[in-house]
Ligand SMILES: Cc1ncc(COP(=O)(O)OP(=O)(O)O)c(N)n1
Ligand SMILES: Cc1nc(C(=O)O)sc1CCOP(=O)(O)O
C-alpha cells in the first residue's frame with residue numbers, strides 16, 4: 643500500500659454524494675478507497691460498494707470494505723479492513739481467498755507483534771493523532787510510535803488519525819507508506835483540490851519525484 647488512502651464517511655461529506663467525493667479523489671490521484679459505513683443498513687452499504695466498484699476498477703484503484711467481509715464478498719471488492727474487534731485475520735483470509743487485500747489495525751505494541759506472522763497487506767497505525775472523526779480509539783501512537791513500528795514491522799504501514807496536508811510530510815518521514823484520511827477530503831470545501839494537495843505532498847516526500 644503506497645500513497646493517499648481515502649477512508650469514506652458519508653456523514654462528513656457536508657451533504658454531498660459520497661460518489662462525487664470519491665470521483666474527485668480518484669481524479670486527483672489517490673491510491674486506495676475504503677468504504678466505511680458505520681450506521682448504514684446492510685443493503686445500503688452493499689449498494690454503495692456495488693456503485694463504487696466499477697468506477698474504481700476502471701481507474702485501477704482498489705476498493706476496500708471496512709469491517710464487513712460479507713459486503714466485500716458480495717460486492718466483489720478487492721479487500722477488507724479489519725480492526726482488533728472485527729473478524730479475526732485467519733477467518734477473513736479463508737473467506738476472502740489468497741488474493742484479497744486484508745488490512746489490520748494495530749492499536750498496541752502487542753498487536754504489532756502479533757501481526758508480524760500474518761499475511762496482511764498493511765497495518766493501519768491506529769491512531770497516529772487523536773481525531774474527532776473517531777473517538778473510540780486507544781492512545782495515539784504519535785510520530786515516535788509510528789517510527790518504532792516502522793523499525794520493527796515487515797509490513798506496509800498506513801497511518802491514520804488526524805492527518806492532513808500540513809502533517810503528511812512528517813508522517814511519511816516517520817515511516818508511513820500510505821496516509822489515510824477521512825475529513826481532510828470528505829469535509830473539504832473542494833475535495834478535488836484537497837486530494838490533489840495530499841497527493842502532491844505524498845509524491846514530493848517520496849522517491850517518485852526525486
Ligand atoms: C486504514 C485504516 N486503519 C485503521 C482503521 C480503523 O479500523 P477499526 O479499528 O476497525 O475501526 P473502524 O474504522 O471500524 O471504526 C481503518 N478503518 N482504516
Ligand atoms: C477511521 C479511523 N480509524 C482510526 C483509527 O485510529 O483507527 S482514526 C479514523 C478516522 C480518521 O479520520 P480523520 O482523517 O478525519 O482524522
Ligand SMILES: [Mg+2]
Nearest residue numbers: 709724725728
Ligand atoms: Mg472495524
